[in-house]
Amino acid sequence: MSLPKIQVMVVDDHKMFVEGVQAIFSDSSHIQVVKTVHDGNEVMKSIENTPNLDIILLDINLPNINGLELTKLISKKYPAIKILILSMYNNAEYIKEVLKEGASGYVLKNTDHEELLNAIQSVFAGNQFYSQSVTQTMMNSFAKKSQRNNTDILQVKISKREKEILSLIIKEHTAQEIANMLFISLHTVETHRSNLMSKLGVRNSAGLVRVALENNLV
Amino acid sequence: MRDKTHNPLVDARLHLLWIIALSVFFFLSKSPISIAQTDSTKVNTSVKNLLYHALKEASKTNNNELIAEIYQRLGAYYESESRQDSAINFYQKSTTLFKSLGKELLYHDLLVRLGILNDQVFNYKFAISYLKEATSYYKKNKMYLPYVKAMNQLGEVYSHIDDDVNARQCFIATLEVNNNILKDTHLIIENKILIIQNDIKTDNLDRALSLAMHNNKVAQRFGNESMLAKTEYQLGVLYFKMQNLDKAKDYLEQAEPHFLKNEDYISLQSLYKLLTQSYIELGKKDSIKPTLDKYFAVVDKIKNTEIVKSSQEIAQKFDSEKKDEVIQQLENENELKTINSRQQKTIIYILIFSFIASILVVYLIYNNYINRLKTNQIIAQQQSELRDKQLKQVEQESQIKAMESMLMGQEAERNRIGKELHDSLGATLSTIKLQMSSSPGNDHPEGHSMKKAKEMIDEACEEVRKISRDMMPITLTKYGLHTALEELIDKYNFEGGPNVIYQAFGIIQHDNKDLDLFTYRIIQELVNNCIKHAQAQEIIVQINYLEDLMIITVEDDGNGFDFENTQYQGMGLKNVEYRAQYLKGKFSVESSPGVGTIMVVEIPINKNHQPNQSSSFA
Numbered sequence: 001m002s003l004p005k006i007q008v009m010v011v012d013d014h015k016m017f018v019e020g021v022q023a024i025f026s027d028s029s030h031i032q033v034v035k036t037v038h039d040g041n042e043v044m045k046s047i048e049n050t051p052n053l054d055i056i057l058l059d060i061n062l063p064n065i066n067g068l069e070l071t072k073l074i075s076k077k078y079p080a081i082k083i084l085i086l087s088m089y090n091n092a093e094y095i096k097e098v099l100k101e102g103a104s105g106y107v108l109k110n111t112d113h114e115e116l117l118n119a120i121q122s123v124f125a126g127n128q129f130y131s132q133s134v135t136q137t138m139m140n141s142f143a144k145k146s147q148r149n150n151t152d153i154l155q156v157k158i159s160k161r162e163k164e165i166l167s168l169i170i171k172e173h174t175a176q177e178i179a180n181m182l183f184i185s186l187h188t189v190e191t192h193r194s195n196l197m198s199k200l201g202v203r204n205s206a207g208l209v210r211v212a213l214e215n216n217l218v
Numbered sequence: 219m220r221d222k223t224h225n226p227l228v229d230a231r232l233h234l235l236w237i238i239a240l241s242v243f244f245f246l247s248k249s250p251i252s253i254a255q256t257d258s259t260k261v262n263t264s265v266k267n268l269l270y271h272a273l274k275e276a277s278k279t280n281n282n283e284l285i286a287e288i289y290q291r292l293g294a295y296y297e298s299e300s301r302q303d304s305a306i307n308f309y310q311k312s313t314t315l316f317k318s319l320g321k322e323l324l325y326h327d328l329l330v331r332l333g334i335l336n337d338q339v340f341n342y343k344f345a346i347s348y349l350k351e352a353t354s355y356y357k358k359n360k361m362y363l364p365y366v367k368a369m370n371q372l373g374e375v376y377s378h379i380d381d382d383v384n385a386r387q388c389f390i391a392t393l394e395v396n397n398n399i400l401k402d403t404h405l406i407i408e409n410k411i412l413i414i415q416n417d418i419k420t421d422n423l424d425r426a427l428s429l430a431m432h433n434n435k436v437a438q439r440f441g442n443e444s445m446l447a448k449t450e451y452q453l454g455v456l457y458f459k460m461q462n463l464d465k466a467k468d469y470l471e472q473a474e475p476h477f478l479k480n481e482d483y484i485s486l487q488s489l490y491k492l493l494t495q496s497y498i499e500l501g502k503k504d505s506i507k508p509t510l511d512k513y514f515a516v517v518d519k520i521k522n523t524e525i526v527k528s529s530q531e532i533a534q535k536f537d538s539e540k541k542d543e544v545i546q547q548l549e550n551e552n553e554l555k556t557i558n559s560r561q562q563k564t565i566i567y568i569l570i571f572s573f574i575a576s577i578l579v580v581y582l583i584y585n586n587y588i589n590r591l592k593t594n595q596i597i598a599q600q601q602s603e604l605r606d607k608q609l610k611q612v613e614q615e616s617q618i619k620a621m622e623s624m625l626m627g628q629e630a631e632r633n634r635i636g637k638e639l640h641d642s643l644g645a646t647l648s649t650i651k652l653q654m655s656s657s658p659g660n661d662h663p664e665g666h667s668m669k670k671a672k673e674m675i676d677e678a679c680e681e682v683r684k685i686s687r688d689m690m691p692i693t694l695t696k697y698g699l700h701t702a703l704e705e706l707i708d709k710y711n712f713e714g715g716p717n718v719i720y721q722a723f724g725i726i727q728h729d730n731k732d733l734d735l736f737t738y739r740i741i742q743e744l745v746n747n748c749i750k751h752a753q754a755q756e757i758i759v760q761i762n763y764l765e766d767l768m769i770i771t772v773e774d775d776g777n778g779f780d781f782e783n784t785q786y787q788g789m790g791l792k793n794v795e796y797r798a799q800y801l802k803g804k805f806s807v808e809s810s811p812g813v814g815t816i817m818v819v820e821i822p823i824n825k826n827h828q829p830n831q832s833s834s835f836a
Binding site: 012013014016017019020021023024061088089090091092093109110111112113114116140141156157159160161183184185187188191192194195198199 | 640641642644645646647648649651652653654655656672675676679680682683686692693696697701705708712719721723724756758760762763764769771773775806808810813814816818820
């Protein structure tokens with residue numbers, strides 16, 4: 001083998017897991033685990049003491065300094081070292097944050113040998129790598145985001161019951177009448193109505209009627 | 219948040235008010251001058267106030283006819299107060315409404331009033347156009363009496379602008395109708411007086427004289443004193459103009475006692491003036507002085523009346539500043555009673571009046587009685603409620619203390635378990651999987667069961683992740699309630715089952731960590747509950763922040779349940795109730811089979827006490 005091995009550091013407070021990772025790469029021809037760290041506090045010092053480090057496998061949930069903080073510190077101080085997050089959390093906000101701070105990939109801990117190998121190699125080659133379910137989580141979150149930013153009234157979901165109440169308000173029924181007609185309490189009618197008003201951005205029943213009619217909501 | 223509803227009681231009250239206003243008005247317009255002036259002014263003001271009040275009430279309804287009628291009454295009121303501008307204004311409003319309502323007759327009658335008033339304020343152009351419209355309407359509909367009156371009025375307006383030709387035409391047209399159709403002697407005499415006036419003005423003195431003589435004869439035969447006086451006076455004027463002073467003097471002297479009897483001071487004023495001039499020119503020195511004295515006496519009398527009238531107006535203006543007070547007084551019927559007692563001369567009016575007053579009294583007493591009954595009830599209710607409330611509050615406070623430690627304990631325990639699961643069990647499972655995937659047995663015939671085992675470990679990992687997330691919502695502490703809820707809802711949707719939608723409106727930032735945590739827990743419980751029991755297609759979760767209130771609603775379109783009659787209150791909903799109570803909020807469920815369920819939690823935001831943070835969340 002003429003190629004030098006990829007130098008990897010594993011940061012995880014769960015010793016058994018670290019040993020597992022070490023074990024599967026112990027006879028690898030491409031990858032070498034050169035250092036393992038269990039405490040967030042020791043990470044920066046260890047990097048300093050480990051020359052030629054290529055990749056850090058970094059857990060998020062760590063004692064003292066967590067993975068999110070560490071990602072920020074490392075990518076600032078050692079931009080050449082690639083960071084691959086290896087975490088239990090499949091959580092859109094975490095994923096977004098670490099990627100923003102400079103991590104190159106995100107792999108869930110229930111990964112297998114093959115995936116982990118792929119991840120390390122593609123991150124080393126300068127690409128980004130995410131587990132499939134991480135990709136899924138991020139896609140969902142982006143879809144959600146674009147939906148949330150849409151302030152169009154037509155995008156607001158109005159429940160069946162709210163629609164019923166809206167149409168009765170348009171027909172000029174009083175709250176008490178509506179309550180009687182739908183067999184619900186007056187209070188609930190008022191709740192629905194104030195929800196509707198917030199939802200459609202109006203301040204009174206007249207506004208409700210106007211917006212409802214303008215947008216064909218009922 | 220209350221709707222303005224159409225209340226039959228309001229209508230009834232309105233009508234009653236209306237009746238009172240009308241009656242008082244009627245009473246006033248017919249009442250003799252003997253009412254003490256101040257009282258009359260007060261009542262006048264009250265009429266106005268009542269009318270305005272009636273107008274206000276009527277405007278709330280859409281009863282245009284009633285509104286038009288009130289406008290008309292207001293116009294009439296101002297007319298009676300000689301405030302022509304206001305009268306014209308209200309009459310105009312009224313005509314517009316009557317016209318749109320298709321009340322032709324009322325409309326045209328009002329046009330006549332408008333004509334007269336505009337004439338008085340020198341708006342002759344308007345006066346003419348109003349009166350023309352009215353006369354042509356009356357003529358078309360063969361309404362001769364109003365036609366005659368309006369036509370004469372029109373003629374008078376024409377004379378005021380010295381358009382004597384048109385004026386004469388009007389009077390002649392009236393005379394035709396009078397002679398041929400109405401045949402009312404009184405009207406005919408009056409009509410002829412107008413024509414004679416017109417002739418005198420245009421110097422057609424001969425024609426005037428023959429008509430005046432004739433007219434005087436008719437009046438004599440007819441025996442009406444005021445008519446007789448007028449015709450005699452007119453003859454006097456005519457002879458004076460013809461310089462036949464003796465005859466002028468005779469007729470004027472004849473007319474004098476008749477005018478006196480009718481208390482027609484205005485006419486007397488001109489009569490004495492003319493008579494004095496006649497005496498002077500005839501050289502009857504003895505008669506000059508007494509006639510002049512009489513003239514000044516009459517002028518004084520007229521002036522006095524004017525002074526009284528203007529002082530009345532001033533008093534009324536002063537009173538209108540105390541408008542509300544007077545309304546109050548009138549409604550308390552004391553006012554009406556005092557006036558009533560002074561009305562001793564005219565028993566019939568007292569009777570009418572006391573009848574109205576008694577209706578008012580009965581109504582007010584009844585109203586008062588009902589109100590007092592209600593008030594008492596409310597007070598009693600409030601008192602017992604207050605007592606209950608106080609008791610409850612004491613109970614609640616101790617409950618809240620207990621609840622606080624329970625909830626905080628629960629939270630801490632969940633946190634611990636979540637962390638434990640996540641950190642040790644999760645990591646262990648991950649390690650096992652990693653080891654298996656790297657074992658050489660991968661291509662072994664046993665590979666199939668190996669693969670199966672790996673899948674099972676994946677499932678176990680996922681399960682651990684889920685449980686720990688439920689136990690310890692890290693997104694919540696780090697990224698806030700709404701991100702955490704979005705994530706929670708996403709997971710629900712990802713797992714299949716009903717479609718869950720989450721919406722938040724008017725988000726208010728606050729520092730109460732407990733509020734966010736418990737809100738999250740509440741929604742978690744409620745949605746779990748729906749998923750488990752409701753068999754819904756869709757669940758809608760909403761948080762609506764009002765000024766000082768947060769409303770959480772969870773709606774589903776599932777099969778619903780009978781909340782009262784089932785032992786549905788499992789641990790989940792009980793927990794929601796505890797948390798809501800702890801946050802001083804309310805939790806309610808409304809469900810009926812087949813319709814779906816709506817669960818509402820309302821939590822006050824500002825009033826929320828900051829629970830002590832001693833309980834740790836390690």
